[in-house]
Amino acid sequence: MNEEFLYYVWKYKIFTDINLQTSDAKEVSILKGGIHNKNSGPDFLNAQVKIDHQLWAGNVEMHVKSSDWYLHKHEEDASYDAVILHVVWEHDVDVFMKNNKPLPTLELKNFVSKELLENYNSLVYHQQKFIPCENQLTTIDEFLLNNLLERLYFERLEHKSTFIKELLLDTNADFEAVLFQLLAKNFGLKVNGEPFLQLATSMDFSVVRKERFDLEQLTALLFGQAGFLEEDLEEHYYQLLKEKYRYLKHKHKLNSISKNAFQFFRMRPQNFPTIRIAQLASLLYAHQNIFSKLMSINKKEDFYDLFSFEVDAFWKTHFTFESDSKKSPKKLTKSFVDLIIINTIIPLKFVYLQSRGEVSENEIMQLIKQVSSEKNSIISNFSALEIKAKNAMESQALIQLKNNYCTKKRCLQCAIGNSLLRK
Template sequence: MTEDFLYYIWQYKLFTKTDLFTIDNQLITISKSGNQNKNSGPDFLNSQLKLNQQLWVGNVEMHLKSSDWYLHKHEEDVNYDAVILHVVWEHDAVVYMKNNKPLPTFEISNFVSRELVSNYSSLLYNQQRFILCENQIGLVDEFLIDNWLERLYFERLEQKSVFIKDLLSQTNYDFEAVLFQLLAKNFGLKVNGDSFLQLAKSIDFSVVRKEVYNVNTLTALFFGQAGFLEDEIEENYYQQLKEEYKYLKHKYKLASISKNNFQFFRMRPQNFPTIRIAQLASLFFTHQNLFSKLMSLTNKKEFYELFNFEIQEFWKSHYTFETTSKESPKKLTKSFIELLLINTIIPLKFVYLQNRGEVNEEGILQLIRQVSSEKNSVISKFAAVKIKSKNALESQALLELKNNYCTKKRCLHCAIGNNLLKS
């Protein structure tokens, strides 16, 4: 038994509605349960109830045991002076108000069905499961699950928005600059994401705006800032970039980061940081008004077309500056573009529309539903319990469900958990 469960029972009135009595036999009639207090103080505020036909308006405090009132020293806290009812699971001590009269106490366990308690216990106390409700989730109506996943997807978007808004505050709400930083981070993937973000932050975006019209200059800027142009390599292309960066560094008073920040070990060659930096430079050269284009697109195929740009010739036959390789176009794959949609473009579009007061939730849902479901161990395990992800909306929502509800045992705050508890 937990206090969270008591809050849940009280808030949704999951107990006998009639013939309710306090421990000293006062008849209770509940008009309003009150508003749950997420801050310090009593658990429910502005409650309304009658005790033997006398109307009381005030706060409700809840404990597993009556004696917890003294354990928590509420008798010393003026915030609890307006408590009109003490709701407990087990009454083990009389609590007195400041006028030395007993505080009305409702032992709620006597009015809750055994089935509800049994459902709660079986749901929360089996530790050997991927999710606590994996044996029961198949009983939940598909319509309820679909609606819950939509809500969870927007919860995930809101969480991603926190990071984006922090970047915006650092750039004086320059959405183009933040797009550059977010794209750089995602071009680095998990292994090099932080280093790519550090690279993007090391360049004031006003410099990118000025130099975006020359692909060699932009490439020199990116590689130079990443620390890749400090070696002695006898390669004409490398020497050209090195000379160009030397000029840029002096012109803009730049300070580069170290190339040691970037990892190559155990990475597929197409994900080498050198390739991703070259692609990033080619992308911003090809689309010099990239932000406005991305914000205007609504169809997955349009994004495929936009990201179908040519990398510089040198990189078609190289993965690093030092060695040549079999020639290949090294274009962004569809799966990589979809990762950009999931992690960068749609979250940034959501924040951009929020900032303009123009959020179109249905448009966001239509776009994310076009993106393929992610493939990872969490999504696979959900599929094993008959919850299959059909698109990226559902895979993102399932990740949110697992990480912020299932793992934290927040079944009482989950639409699926609520449904199963009340079944």
């Protein structure tokens, strides 16, 4: 038993309110349960309760045991002076107010159905392999599930928006600069995402703006800031970039990060940081007004076209500066572009439209549903439970469900959990 369950039962009045009595056998009628307070102080504010036909207005405090009142030292806190009812699962000790009168206490365990308690225990305390309700998930109504997935997607989008808004604060609301930072982070994928973000934030975006009209200058800038031009290699292209970066470093008073931050170990060559940096430089060079282009596109195929560009000839025969390789175009795959759409473009577009007061959930939904579902262990496990993501909206929603509800056992805040509890 925990207080979250008590909050849930009280908030939604999922208990028998016939013959309600306090611990000292006084008749209780709940007129208003109050507003759930998620800050410090009593758990429910502005409640109205009749006790022995006397109307009381004030706050309600909830505990698993009555003695928790003293355990939490509420008797020393003036914010609890207006508590009119103490709701507990088990009454084990009388609690007294400052006037030495006993605080009216309602013991809930005798007024909650056995089925509800069993359903709750089977969810929260079940030793599941993946999620608490995995054995009951297929019984959930499809309409409820679809509505939940849409809500969870926008919840995940709002979560991503928080990070984007922090970047906007740091860049004085420069959306183009934030796009560059987000693209860099996404080009690094999970393994190198943070080093790529460090690379993007290691210089003011005004430097990129000035140098992006010359591919060699821009490439030298990015590789130099990433710390890859510190060695003494004889390769002509390397020496060219090194010389250009030496000039840029002096011109813009730059400080690079260490290349040791980037990981190559156990990575496929096409995901090497060197290849991703070269691709990022080529993208910025190919599309000088990339932000406005990305914000105006609403079709998946148009994104694929925009991200179809050529890398510098050197990188078609190299994965690193040190050794040659078989010639290959080093183009971005559609699955990689999908990740950029999911993690960079749509979240940034959402925040951008919000800032202009033009956000349209339908527009966002139509765009994300064009993108294929992600492939990862979470989506695979849901698929094994016969919940198959048909598109990226659903895969993002399922990731949100797993990470923010199932793993944390927040079944009481989940529409699926609520449905199963009340069966």
